[in-house]
Amino acid sequence: MAFVPSWACLLVGCISASLAVSSKISDVYPPLWEESPGQFNDYKVENEKYIIDIWNYSQRLGMYKILLNQTTKYFEKFAPDNEQNLLWGLPVHHGWQYHTGRLADPTHRTGCGHRPLEHLCLSVDSWWADVNYFLSIMPFLAAAEAGILGISPDDVIFLPPPKDQKRFCSDVSSCHASFPEAMKNWNEFYQHVKSPSSSFDDLLKYIWDAHFSSLKVARKNFQSRSKYYSKPEADFQRNWALFVDYLAPPRFPTTLVRMYEFQKGLPARILLSRDKGPFIRDLTGFQNTVLLLLDFIHKVHKYTGKRYGGFVFYDFYRVL
Ligand SMILES: *[C@@H]1O[C@H](CO)[C@@H](O)[C@H](O)[C@H]1NC(C)=O
Numbered sequence: 001m002a003f004v005p006s007w008a009c010l011l012v013g014c015i016s017a018s019l020a021v022s023s024k025i026s027d028v029y030p031p032l033w034e035e036s037p038g039q040f041n042d043y044k045v046e047n048e049k050y051i052i053d054i055w056n057y058s059q060r061l062g063m064y065k066i067l068l069n070q071t072t073k074y075f076e077k078f079a080p081d082n083e084q085n086l087l088w089g090l091p092v093h094h095g096w097q098y099h100t101g102r103l104a105d106p107t108h109r110t111g112c113g114h115r116p117l118e119h120l121c122l123s124v125d126s127w128w129a130d131v132n133y134f135l136s137i138m139p140f141l142a143a144a145e146a147g148i149l150g151i152s153p154d155d156v157i158f159l160p161p162p163k164d165q166k167r168f169c170s171d172v173s174s175c176h177a178s179f180p181e182a183m184k185n186w187n188e189f190y191q192h193v194k195s196p197s198s199s200f201d202d203l204l205k206y207i208w209d210a211h212f213s214s215l216k217v218a219r220k221n222f223q224s225r226s227k228y229y230s231k232p233e234a235d236f237q238r239n240w241a242l243f244v245d246y247l248a249p250p251r252f253p254t255t256l257v258r259m260y261e262f263q264k265g266l267p268a269r270i271l272l273s274r275d276k277g278p279f280i281r282d283l284t285g286f287q288n289t290v291l292l293l294l295d296f297i298h299k300v301h302k303y304t305g306k307r308y309g310g311f312v313f314y315d316f317y318r319v320l
């Protein structure tokens with residue numbers, strides 16, 4: 001194993017199993033996980049409906065927390081402590097977005113996500129916050145529809161963003177109407193989650209299908225946000241989204257510890273125009289390698305088309 005380059009390790013999620021035993025599970029939770037709402041009663045209630053400010057990091061994280069909590073029983077057959085719950089990928093990645101400042105207002109016209117009192121604010125101008133919106137509301141509503149959350153999806157009201165409201169669906173009917181395929185894929189995922197005969201690999205396939213279809217609609221809708229970012233960061237966003245296309249086919253397991261390890265390879269702060277790869281000094285060697293690799297995948301994709309890029313990926317995957 002030692003001769004395998006670290007980026008190949010990244011690609012297949014090659015992580016040391018030792019981490020799982022040597023550190024506490026709670027060390028790898030996303031920021032503010034413990035403090036965030038963990039049940040519906042932690043949210044404000046008005047007219048017998050739960051009011052969720054989905055543009056607040058803690059409240060959006062709380063939706064994931066409820067989701068993870070309510071699906072624990074379906075994943076326990078794979079490992080204790082909910083560690084193998086495939087939904088971990090969502091909050092762990094969202095935590096990285098928060099921690100690296102990617103959810104703040106990139107235009108700096110507001111203090112959203114920047115000022116101490118507004119550090120939980122998710123900016124509607126942040127590409128990351130917008131894309132993640134679809135990866136939070138859809139899995140959440142579909143879980144409610146599947147009867148997994150113990151409430152009806154109509155029991156919740158999501159507060160709208162300060163602008164561009166029409167670009168975001170905010171309840172079951174508008175999400176189905178605007179993004180039928182993605183919602184259908186999430187529905188299917190939960191049907192399989194509930195089925196006792198589903199294997200881990202089955203669930204991995206269905207969650208990636210759903211993830212991929214949410215990402216597809218989100219990406220299309222928010223390309224315009226890239227103008228708010230430096231070229232290196234905008235390129236990273238583009239390459240990252242493309243990379244997820246490649247992550248999906250080999251079905252990277254989005255379980256807690258693997259996601260945590262994987263995340264260490266992603267740049268720990270927003271990239272600035274002065275950042276010139278492949279050696280950005282305050283990023284780790286691992287992070288620089290990943291940036292280089294993402295750029296490489298983009299080039300392969302651009303010049304040879306997706307299929308060939310896919311093969312390159314599969315070759316790396318087979319190495320192990
Ligand atoms: C789910 O959350 C409730 C309320 O916070 C808690 O009592 C329960 O232990 C949690 N269940 C699991 C499986 O984590």
Ligand SMILES: *[C@@H]1O[C@H](CO)[C@@H](O)[C@H](O)[C@H]1NC(C)=O
Pocket residue numbers: 037053056057058059117118119120121
């Ligand atoms: C975000 O939600 C948390 C937890 O519900 C709350 O304490 C906080 O005041 C909210 N922050 C903002 C900026 O709305």
